[in-house]
Amino acid sequence: MREPVTGDEVALEPPSPGGNAVLFLLRLLSALLIPVVGFTVMWAAFDFLRDENANRILIVVIAIVVGVGGVLFLYWAMNRAVDALPARFREGVRPYVFVGPALVILGVFLVYPVISTILTAFKDAQGENFVGLDNFRFVFTDPNMLTAIRNTFGWIILVTIFAVGIGLAFATLADRLHRGEAFAKSMIFLPLAISFAGASITWQLIYSFRPEGFGTNIGLLNGIMIGLGQNPVAWLGLEPWNNLLLMVIMVWMQTGFAMVVLSAAIKAIPDEIIEAARIDGASEMQVFRKVIVPSILPTIAVVTTYMVINAMKVFDIVFVQPANAEANGTVVIAERMIRWFFLNGNDGRGAAIAIILFVAVIPVMIWNVRRFREQEEER
């Protein structure tokens, strides 16, 4: 869109001061009004389609055809409408017509829920009356919440260190394999394909425990314990080590992701640099520390951010364990949020916990944006 389609000279001129205000108004209107009108039109169409007795598949087909076609038509129509504008506004307005719907969707599905959650966090269990800071007082005094905050910190730090560290080690070493690199990497990458809940259940084959008298132990760890002549251990009740055992599951799943991304970054380092370092007499360790790691630092940062956010959100692994998370001290923040919001039916507390998570992500995001800017400056 850099070249005005019309080739009209006016569009390239700086707009006059009076035109600026009009242009701004037109931009605003087109960005907000047109999508709203579009949605209203589609809404009416959906209402028509909501007939309970109609064939479901038929409804879906019609909905997609009308919907997709409708949206396409809307964009086309809006584009035509922009064409009809005075030439000097045209290219100023056009981008907003296309960005507008995205802004509205962002507002409805991101901004509104955030504001609503913040408000709910100051309300009571039913989300009706304001109760001031009560919910936050609960968040920072309830013993289970404090354990959850402590544990989540543990998850963030340990899972990130181990997943990124092991991933980096694998990526570096796999790079040197003469044969079977793809196979080795696939094996490590494979667990990523499993859902968290599925992985957590799968790890029961390792942590499962049955006391004597209740049949054979099917857990690998207890198989080893019995093989060594020891008594079986209820691993998931073993505070505080049970937290580490659960973190192992996430490390197992996420290492593959770190490895693949880092491996790609390592392969992108020009061979000349490494060759030059070697010719200058650098040891392999020095090459790794002084050449490879600094070269892929931006990638490491991205992977680390991903791990931190993932660890912060951990829920399923803890939730599906066959044990009482509260009594075993394995609670985490996201799990508390689900429990309070949905299972205990306390909207206020659930929202307050959600906000803790939300606020905790902010420093990571700031760090990320800052790093990104620095990188851009370097270019």
Added chain:
Amino acid sequence: MRKLRKMLIFPAVLMLIAVGCTSEEGDGGDGGDGAANQEENTGTVNVLNAMEPEEADAVQALWEETYPDLDYTVDFEASADFEEQAQIRAAGGTLDVILLPQVGTIAGNYVPNGAVSLEDLGIDIDALNAQMSESFVAVGEVDGQHYGIPSNINLKSMVWYPKDDFDAAGYTVPTTFDELNDLAVQIEGDQGVPAWCVGFESGGATGWPATDWMEDIMLRTAGPDVYDQWVKHEIPFNDPAVANAATIFGDVMFKQGNVLGGADQTPAIAFGDAPTPMFDDPPGCWLHRQASFINAFFPEGTEAGVDYDWFPFPPIDQEGILYGGEMAVTFRNAPEVVDFLNKFISDDFQCAMGGETASSRISPSAGVGPDCYVNSILADSSAILTEATQAGTGRFDASDLMPAAVGSGSFWTGMVTYMQNGPDSLTGVLDDIEASWPTE
């Protein structure tokens, strides 16, 4: 082509989101505003329930056989994800009648979503109290109005034992709590194994079987009135009466060699696996306290009355019987719905259901005697339940009636902590549960 595809993706995503929106909007509509005035007969009554499919089929067939000439049809719709479905459809206003096992959620989930009170339906509460027992009917009471008709009841106070070995060893069924404890000591002496098999693990719900133990003991030590106060939080959770019950529970659990694996292991033993050592040869344990559903978890090929049997959990300081159950909650006030309810809970139909082998339902009605049941376990349970509810010593499972934060939260957790940390942790455990009780 690629360009076109790209152009289509965004609208397609938009569309999906929008479709998601509308369907949500459709579900979240004003849930039938519980009108007191009766609506027209629509010709069908949908009965959403959580029965096993075979059981629902049997009830459906029986209904059609019993009432062939009605001006409406009844559809017993069994749903595997009943709890979710019922809530969604309640909010959407598309329910007629549900048979709700989670009776504790009536006030929170269903009354605000259009449940119609029995008073509005014109159902005689006094007659219902007489038929179904006041304590059960009161479970469905919210702000002075009643919303549930007891439709199924099950016995929780059951102690299971390996009958063949038990008889061969010459033991007799205990009739008091002291006799039960003496029997446990005797078994340990004779057999060299712990008497009790206990398991409290149940995934995210770990700890609930322990709350049943507590409730059984609480009811038999403090009595039904204090039990009711406990459920309604009219006495604190760390009241001496509760502490006493928990101590007696602890005496059974923590006694050296009384529980297979030891009390601290019980939260790691799945409740369904817990009774299996009873069927080892020789038995690895001899007693297991669990509600009537547990024989579905017994090893294949074991037979009631031969390989295993049960006796009611004996009285301690007084009589008491713990039960769970299901209530019919109504969402549409129409003549055919009321007619269905009256016919469905009638003693005749409830008795006929006992004749179905696929049914494991027990009628809460006093008018449905043990003779109605072809299954001997159901018949015996029915006799005990009827006697207890009519005598006023039967009580509904407390944890199901307490607020979710306690009844399916801190109470479970507290019992697990108690088992893991031993008798000294009791005061702290009860204080924690008390502190977790939601303030209004």
